Amino acid sequence: MTAVRTSNTHAQAVDAAIELFSRQGYEQTTVEEIADAAQVSRATFFRRYRSKEDVVFADHELLLEEVVVMLAATRPDALDDGDLPERSWDPAVDPYLEVCRAARLVFDHHVGQRETSLARHHLLQIVPALRDRELVTTHRYERAFTKYLRDTLPADRSSTVQSIAFSAGVVAVHNAILRRWLRNPELDLVPDLEEAFAELRRGATADLVRRRELASGAASLATTTAGANGARVVVAYLEPGAEPEAVARAVRDALG
Template sequence: MTAVRTSHTHAQAVDAAIELFSRQGYEQTTVEEIADVAQVSRATFFRRYRSKEDVVFADHELLLEEVVVMLAATRPDALDDGDLPEGSWDPATDPYLEVCRAARLVFDHHVGQRETSLARYRLLQQVPILRDRELVTTHRYERLFTKYLRDTLPPDRSSTVHSIAFAAGVVAVHNAMLRRWLRNPDLDLRPDLEEAFAELRRGATADLERRRDLASGAAALATTAANADGARVVVAYLEPGAGTDAVVRAVRDALT
């Protein structure tokens, strides 16, 4: 029950701040006015939100906590004793998919709070300091996703650079789709978001497979050309020791 009341209180404070900023202006609105509309004391306001710009994104504090719990449940060390050796990789878990699921949760939160999201978007266009605060929130999601990937991908697939790149890609795709929705909230962009995330996952998996082949010295590269009759011809360049899987992947990539 405490979590529900806290969530409701946060929602009240967010809505109160956005409404007052939109109507009176950011600089003209005082903390006392926001606290009064949100039905909390001035001391409680500062204990919970610290500043005027923080209260605009107070709902994301709860959402970040939810994302942390969601991702933590899929880490190997969260499994029951006896399921897997400590620190080992659970093949049933796809960390890329879990990060995308977490990003979808954030997207659904915006869509589910339609009026608040639209009002906040309009407000951010007018107040530069709030846009800066939004960037801070975005970077927190990105850092959370990066750390999860670094900690959860198996050793032969994990690298800091790769984890950073995938996390940044997920956040960038989410933000691009969200901006499209905010400009036209009648659109249903969930299918587009799903496909974009699937494309990111395919790219990440293919990149790791290529790097693993190169590292093992068993790489294959294929390209296509056309013969005199116009038929497609696949030409493969093989490193010594290239296995069948590497050749098949190279030919498949060339054909697609």
């Protein structure tokens, strides 16, 4: 019940602030007026939100916490009973997919709070301080995604730029499609969002597989040439210890 009340309180404060800013102007609206409209004291307002910029994005404070908890629940140490095995690529718990699910949660929040999202978007166009605050909020999501991937991907990948690149890509795609929706909220852009996320995952997963093969000494190169009677001959060069599936993949790639 406490979480529900806190959520409702934040939502009330966000709506009150946005309504006052839209009606009176950002600079002309005082903290006291926002606190009165949100039915909290001035002291409570500053304890919760610190500034006028913060209150406009107060709902995202709770949403970011939800995202972090959601991601943490799928980490290997959360899924294991304590005897943590070596981290491995588990298709049943795909870290890239989990990040996309978290970003989808953020998108659904915007769509579900349609009037608030549209009013906030309008304010961002005319108040530079709020645009700066939005960038801070966006960066916090990106950092949460990056930290999760670094903690969850196989150890040979956790120290590379892949976690940063994928997180930045997810946030960029999310924001681009969200802006399209804000310009035309009648559109259903969820299929576009999901397809874009799927494309990001395909690229990241393919890169992970290639790098793991290199790390295990299974790198290979195959070429085709013409044989007798027009037959195609595949010549494969493989590192010692290459697995059969690596050989088969090299041949398939050459024939393709």
